[in-house]
Amino acid sequence: MDVVTLSRVQFALTIMFHYIFPPLTIGLGVVLVYLEGMFLRTGDPLYESAAKFWTRIFGLNFAMGVVTGIVMEFEFGTNWAVYSRYVGDVFGSALAAEGIFAFFLESGFLALLLFGWGVVGPKMHFFATVMVAIGGIFSSIWITVANSWQQTPAGHIIREHVINGRVFRRAEIVDFWALVFNPSSIQRLIHVWLGAFILGAFFVMSISAWYILKNRHLEFAQRSFTGGLILATICSLAQLGSGHFQAVGVAENQPAKLAAMEGLFATESHAPMHLFGWPDEESKTVRYSVAIPGLLSWLVHFDAAKPVAGLNDLESQWGRPPVWLTFQSYHLMIAIGMLFIVTTLLASFLRWRGTLFTKRWLLWYFVFAVILAIVGNETGWAAAEVGRQPWIVYPTIANGAAEGGLRTSDAISEAIGPAHVLGSIIMFSIVYVLLFILWVFLLNNKIQHGPEPVTGREGTSTSGVPNDTARRVSRRRSLTETDS
Amino acid sequence: MDLNILWFILLGVLLAGYAILDGFDLGVGMLQPVAKNEEERRLVLNSIGPIWDGNEVWLVTFGGAMFAAFPETYATVFSGFYIAFMLVLFALILRAVSIEFRSKLESRAWRRFWDTGFFFSSLLASLLFGVAVGAAMNGVPLNERGVFVGRFIDEITVYSLLVGLMTVAMFVMHGAIFLYLKTEGELQQRVHAWMWRGFGFFLIMYLLVTIVTLAQIPRATRNFEHYPWAWIVVVLNVLAIANIPRAIAQHRPAYAFISSSATIAALVCLFGVALFPNLVTSKPTIENSLTIYNAASSHKTLVIMTIIACIGMPFVVGYTAVVYWSFRGKVELQEHSY
Numbered sequence: 157m158d159v160v161t162l163s164r165v166q167f168a169l170t171i172m173f174h175y176i177f178p179p180l181t182i183g184l185g186v187v188l189v190y191l192e193g194m195f196l197r198t199g200d201p202l203y204e205s206a207a208k209f210w211t212r213i214f215g216l217n218f219a220m221g222v223v224t225g226i227v228m229e230f231e232f233g234t235n236w237a238v239y240s241r242y243v244g245d246v247f248g249s250a251l252a253a254e255g256i257f258a259f260f261l262e263s264g265f266l267a268l269l270l271f272g273w274g275v276v277g278p279k280m281h282f283f284a285t286v287m288v289a290i291g292g293i294f295s296s297i298w299i300t301v302a303n304s305w306q307q308t309p310a311g312h313i314i315r316e317h318v319i320n321g322r323v324f325r326r327a328e329i330v331d332f333w334a335l336v337f338n339p340s341s342i343q344r345l346i347h348v349w350l351g352a353f354i355l356g357a358f359f360v361m362s363i364s365a366w367y368i369l370k371n372r373h374l375e376f377a378q379r380s381f382t383g384g385l386i387l388a389t390i391c392s393l394a395q396l397g398s399g400h401f402q403a404v405g406v407a408e409n410q411p412a413k414l415a416a417m418e419g420l421f422a423t424e425s426h427a428p429m430h431l432f433g434w435p436d437e438e439s440k441t442v443r444y445s446v447a448i449p450g451l452l453s454w455l456v457h458f459d460a461a462k463p464v465a466g467l468n469d470l471e472s473q474w475g476r477p478p479v480w481l482t483f484q485s486y487h488l489m490i491a492i493g494m495l496f497i498v499t500t501l502l503a504s505f506l507r508w509r510g511t512l513f514t515k516r517w518l519l520w521y522f523v524f525a526v527i528l529a530i531v532g533n534e535t536g537w538a539a540a541e542v543g544r545q546p547w548i549v550y551p552t553i554a555n556g557a558a559e560g561g562l563r564t565s566d567a568i569s570e571a572i573g574p575a576h577v578l579g580s581i582i583m584f585s586i587v588y589v590l591l592f593i594l595w596v597f598l599l600n601n602k603i604q605h606g607p608e609p610v611t612g613r614e615g616t617s618t619s620g621v622p623n624d625t626a627r628r629v630s631r632r633r634s635l636t637e638t639d640s
Numbered sequence: 641m642d643l644n645i646l647w648f649i650l651l652g653v654l655l656a657g658y659a660i661l662d663g664f665d666l667g668v669g670m671l672q673p674v675a676k677n678e679e680e681r682r683l684v685l686n687s688i689g690p691i692w693d694g695n696e697v698w699l700v701t702f703g704g705a706m707f708a709a710f711p712e713t714y715a716t717v718f719s720g721f722y723i724a725f726m727l728v729l730f731a732l733i734l735r736a737v738s739i740e741f742r743s744k745l746e747s748r749a750w751r752r753f754w755d756t757g758f759f760f761s762s763l764l765a766s767l768l769f770g771v772a773v774g775a776a777m778n779g780v781p782l783n784e785r786g787v788f789v790g791r792f793i794d795e796i797t798v799y800s801l802l803v804g805l806m807t808v809a810m811f812v813m814h815g816a817i818f819l820y821l822k823t824e825g826e827l828q829q830r831v832h833a834w835m836w837r838g839f840g841f842f843l844i845m846y847l848l849v850t851i852v853t854l855a856q857i858p859r860a861t862r863n864f865e866h867y868p869w870a871w872i873v874v875v876l877n878v879l880a881i882a883n884i885p886r887a888i889a890q891h892r893p894a895y896a897f898i899s900s901s902a903t904i905a906a907l908v909c910l911f912g913v914a915l916f917p918n919l920v921t922s923k924p925t926i927e928n929s930l931t932i933y934n935a936a937s938s939h940k941t942l943v944i945m946t947i948i949a950c951i952g953m954p955f956v957v958g959y960t961a962v963v964y965w966s967f968r969g970k971v972e973l974q975e976h977s978y
Contacts, residue, residue, distance in 0.1 A: 229704065233703075257955075259697045315938075571789070580726045
């Protein structure tokens with residue numbers, strides 16, 4: 157394999173592994189703020205116990221996010237040096253802002269969040285929790301802005317830069333706010349946030365559902381599940397709207413990407429929307445497809461009779477993204493989104509009726525649905541990034557013609573060879589597989605351990621040496637308490 | 641003063657901040673074998689427990705600032721030192737995982753494994769950072785476009801290895817002083833001995849590196865002719881180093897810690913003076929060097945970044961102070977410790 161392909165494989169591997177954690181952290185951050193805020197307001201020790209439990213889980217996820225995140229920052233330079241030279245001036249401000257406002261905020265206050273119980277007062281601790289949550293959201297802003305600029309560049313100019321007498325072209329900033337509010341950044345940011353909240357909510361619901369099924373920590377679990385369900389239902393519904401408006405934006409700014417996502421080869425009026433299918437790039441058709449005629453035209457233009465441009469016509473100007481992967485990632489994401497809307501609405505209805513926690517099959521679904529939430533987040537990004545090909549920085553449209561841009565194949569470091577990258581792929585694969593196993597193992601450990609029993613309510617506090625018998629007894633007691 | 645110089649200085653500040661802060665926690669990692677039993681090992685680990693993560697952010701921000709202010713340098717250095725950076729990543733991942741996961745299980749073998757990982761990764765990271773500084777002092781082969789054209793093995797010279805070892809020694813000393821501040825009783829006594837050993841090791845390496853630098857790298861001292869004030873830094877550096885044993889002997893560990901921090905800051909400053917105005921010095925063709933002018937972002941970007949830094953830095957300093965203040969005093973093991 158050539159160095160470009162290998163570097164793309166490495167980037168995909170490292171970013172997809174990394175991206176399990178940031179949305180979890182952002183989503184859980186919101187949950188923590190809610191729980192601690194409720195504890196401060198009501199003084200109910202159950203909230204405190206819940207906050208401490210989720211904080212431990214949060215800490216584990218955060219650590220994974222940090223170590224895999226440093227890799228990403230390094231990789232721009234190590235593997236994509238030409239790209240770094242091209243975008244450095246534009247990304248500079250966003251990255252500086254991310255470092256100063258987000259990373260320091262998160263990691264500084266994380267110390268108080270994780271180790272500050274009993275060291276600082278509850279109000280200061282709550283403040284630290286809020287700061288960590290805000291830090292997470294801040295960093296998602298800047299990184300999404302930077303990525304959105306790659307999709308729909310704005311606020312810059314392509315200028316010649318001279319080094320030791322040699323001239324080359326790079327993007328330079330002319331308007332900071334136009335760069336920040338480039339045509340896709342707000343819509344994509346909302347989409348990313350909703351995705352993160354959904355993942356955080358499904359994560360909480362997964363663990364809570366498991367406790368309910370196992371008859372453990374019932375009061376804690378039911379309360380957590382309900383909170384997660386409310387968040388998940390609202391965000392899943394909102395995600396539908398967000399996704400729609402984003403697709404309209406893609407149709408306008410990156411028509412070839414939209415065509416690849418929808419498997420549209422020929423330009424047609426009454427363009428159909430495939431529910432599922434198997435795009436065949438050679439015959440330029442979508443096999444085994446079930447499609448709704450005119451829906452795509454209607455969604456893009458609010459008029460089923462209007463044409464939507466297909467890849468055959470777009471290719472000369474925009475290049476051709478890999479259709480099969482873009483199409484399948486995109487459709488998998490939509491399928492998961494739809495499933496989430498149906499199941500969260502159903503669960504909300506049952507919760508309102510008061511019978512949700514007796515529906516074991518639905519609880520089992522929620523135990524495993526968190527995996528789908530991760531897959532949804534990952535495939536959404538895969539569609540966005542693969543659909544951007546063959547460009548690493550998309551060309552801009554000026555007077556109807558594509559202009560500027562940087563091809564992925566031109567963006568690779570000059571100083572590295574395939575052996576370098578193959579070696580690091582092997583290293584990352586081994587390290588990440590071990591990390592993943594470790595993460596799941598420790599997560600399971602913490603879940604098995606569960607929240608600390610609430611002192612006073614259950615009579616005993618068994619912090620310290622694990623004492624299974626004592627815990628089992630207190631569990632039974634909490635069970636009877638909820639029943640009475 | 642133009643913004644290119646300002647950002648050169650700011651990069652230096654970030655590097656010095658990183659070296660001082662992560663320096664002591666890398667040092668603590670390398671001193672991990674000093675602990676003799678489970679409780680001591682946890683005390684050593686938890687002395688940096690709440691702060692190591694924040695300290696590492698200085699490296700992330702250093703990398704980000706270099707990318708932003710001098711993208712050419714970032715691209716050349718990171719791609720040119722590919723294998724070195726992959727090893728750094730390996731060390732940083734292993735280190736974070738060792739700290740984070742060590743105490744999660746009761747098993748002895750499990751803890752022993754991660755203790756070794758903590759030690760080894762701290763050592764590897766310190767050594768690599770030193771080697772990188774040594775290679776930068778030495779100069780690396782660049783073509784006229786400013787792209788690295790050598791091999792990884794070219795970056796490892798006797799000189800860069802010496803600087804690597806000096807960095808290891810310096811961090812061991814710095815970490816030992818920090819650990820002395822954070823511990824009590826018998827463990828503290830053993831750490832005390834390591835303050836002296838660390839200092840002795842550092843002094844030898846410092847003298848060696850100084851001699852080799854003066855003999856082999858004439859460029860390193862050339863700037864002293866243009867900037868006589870740099871001699872003040874040299875004097876301060878020597879005074880700070882001399883003050884370390886004095887403060888240890890007088891049983892004033894906080895004073896010793898300030899002195900070793902000043903030593904690190906002065907060395908980073910001298911490193912900057914030696915490089916200026918280059919960021920990456922090309923060898924043998926010095927004309928191909930990347931300087932703070934030809935490698936920089938546009939003026940506009942530097943202006944925006946300066947504004948962002950001016951708004952953000954007071955906050956960073958503020959909450960770093962809050963965190964360190966909250967966790968001041970001797971390290972204690974509690975429910976949420978590692």
